[in-house]
């Protein structure tokens with residue numbers, strides 16, 4: 603099973619990923635945690651360039667995320683799924699649609715085509731959209747990094763940043779509305795334990811359902 607965690611800045615994906623993995627392991631599932639960008643050796647270099655280098659043009663940025671994903675799917679995610687592991691990935695194709703598409707304004711169909719190409723058509727079985735208003739998430743992200751948010755798309759202007767992140771938020775909202783079976787909204791308000799409990803309420807029945815199907819097959 604392939605699970606992705608998505609959402610804007612400061613929604614708590616990085617805290618929730620190990621909590622979900624722990625729950626999965628307790629239920630007896632072998633589980634791999636990974637992330638984009640940065641799930642491979644090439645990805646780590648790309649992450650550093652994307653998040654700490656000079657800003658790239660939107661198209662160059664899109665292609666770097668795509669390169670990260672191509673390497674990641676073929677070297678890490680694909681083999682882990684083939685070995686029967688549950689893969690929990692912090693960001694995947696929906697981030698590209700939300701950030702580069704809705705946020706930056708790159709054509710959504712072009713991004714979808716690129717996503718299909720670099721993933722070989724692999725799609726998450728379940729995507730958890732951690733939903734937090736962008737104002738709150740950005741505040742959280744800034745306070746944990748002494749004012750500097752590790753964003754790929756950051757301007758020197760806080761208002762512009764906020765507008766960008768509002769577009770990203772609307773992007774996730776639109777994507778979730780279009781694919782309600784796959785993308786499930788989970789409120790990211792509250793303590794990490796409260797959010798983890800909400801996530802588990804979504805994941806657990808999906809695992810049971812898949813096991814039932816596997817047994818029938």
Ligand code: TMP
Nearest residue numbers: 638639667693694697698701752753754
């Ligand atoms: P993270 O720190 O939450 O992992 O995210 C790193 C940054 O990368 C975050 O600002 C979102 C951005 N990003 C994109 O813009 N497009 C993408 O396709 C991915 C995977 C991440």
